[in-house]
Structure formats: structure tokens, C-alpha cells
Amino acid sequence: MTDFDLTGRLALVTGSRRGIGRAIAEAYLAAGARVVINSRDAEQLEVTAAELGGTVLTCAFDVSDSDAAEAALNRFTDEHGCPDVLVNNAGIQVRGPLTELPVADWQRVVDVDLTSAFVVGRTCARGMIARGSGKIINICSVQNHLVRPTTAAYAAAKSGLGGLTRSMCAEWAPHGLQVNGLAPGYLDTELNASLVADPEFTTWITRRTPARRWGTPADVTGPAVWLASSASDFVNGQVIYVDGGLTAVI
Secondary structure, eight states: OGGGOOTTOEEEESSOSSHHHHHHHHHHHHTTOEEEEOOSOHHHHHHHHHHHOSSEEEOOOOTTOHHHHHHHHHHHHHHHOOOSEEEEOOOOOOOOOTTTOOHHHHHHHHIIIIIHHHHHHHHHHHHHHHHTOEEEEEEOOGGGTOOOTTOHHHHHHHHHHHHHHHHHHHHHGGGTEEEEEEEEOSBOSGGGHHHHTOHHHHHHHHHHSTTOSOBOTHHHHHHHHHHHSGGGTTOOSOEEEESTTGGGOO
8 A cells, every 4th residue: 555655745736725636635645745735825824734734835826827927836836845646626617508608707717727727737847857756747627528508618628728738638648747637527616606506507417427416526536645655656648537426327
């Protein structure tokens, strides 16, 4: 089981004040890693760090501001070293019919859910390549594979993130990096609060999912630890669905 031990590894998780990101940060701490949490709000980030306990560092930046994100990461790396593990988790959802969706909303979703993974990923990868090792985990979605009306921007961004994951693998695997995606199914998180609160949708999703329940952020943490650990050293360029069987059946 030592292959799953993260002791001595430095892991950066974007968008980690709550939800999936926070759950992954907690799991990495339990596995022995030093964890770097991220959000736009530096003060709230310190509150979260105190709540988590353990060896928690903070790196505040807005993932949608490419220049600021790269500058913050470079400053952090100069001080603490390049992360061994990066989880590109930050994401947003804006729902609306395609014919009425403002271009600004489309661009905002793409910037946060896709472009930020490109910017943060390549910034960290430069140090990982120089070192000859690194793990990058992109948090994708079942909407890489299945879509619903009114979620076009999110589905397009997450589908693009799956393609970016494979491209990162193609370029960086020869340098000792493993780049994979995790695609959660429908999870009971703040992002899905309106859906969870809808009895009709909850009935539909629990019937549609073979596991017969909503997922939780904790359901993602085991695969996230595995992909961050030495146990996954020959796993590369994959998008792994953590969805209770949703994408396996019709």
C-alpha cells in the first residue's frame, strides 16, 4: 500500500475552498501530502487552511486571469518549489438556452473551466519537466460524454478539457509526467444545489444512475489519491468516469 502514500509530495488543488476541491485537499492531507489550496479570496483561503489543519499552504489567484495566475504560480514556485501534483479543479456552470446565452457567459465558462487548466497546467509543467516527474489531474465531467439542454458552455469546455488532457499526455509523458482526467457524475455540491433541490430531477438522476444515488465529493477522493500516487505511474492520457455507472448504461 506504500504506492498510494503521498508523503513528501506537494499538491496544488485549484478551486479548493469547498466542494470537490476541498474534499481532494483533505484526502491528500490524510495521505501525507503537503497541500496548496487556491481561490480568488486570500482571506477566506486562510480561514479554509486553518479549518483543514495539517501542512496547508495557500496560493490566491483568479484562475480566469491568465497573467495573474501565471505570476502567482511563479512566485509560489520560487518560494516553495514546483508542485509534484496539480489538480485543475476550478470550474463554474452557467445554464441557458444556446439561442439566448450571452457570449460573455460562454466565454466566462470557457475561461474558468478550460483555459485556466491550460495556463495553470503549462506553468506547473515547466517545472515538472525540468525535474522529470509530475502528476496533473484535470477534473472533467460526465458531460465530456453526455450532454443536457442548457449546459452547452459547460459541456463544450469540459469536452475540451478531455482533449487537452490527452494533448498534455502526448507532449509531456516523454518527460516523466502523467496527465489524466477524472470525470465525476452528478454530485451533491454547491454547483448542483438547484438540481439537488428539484425533486423531479433528483428522482430522474437516481433512477438513471445504476448506483441509485447522487454522488458526493468524497466519491472522487479515492481515484484522485490513486492518480496522484506512484500506483498510477503507467496510467496516462485517460479520462476516468466516477459516475456510479451513469455513462455505462442506457
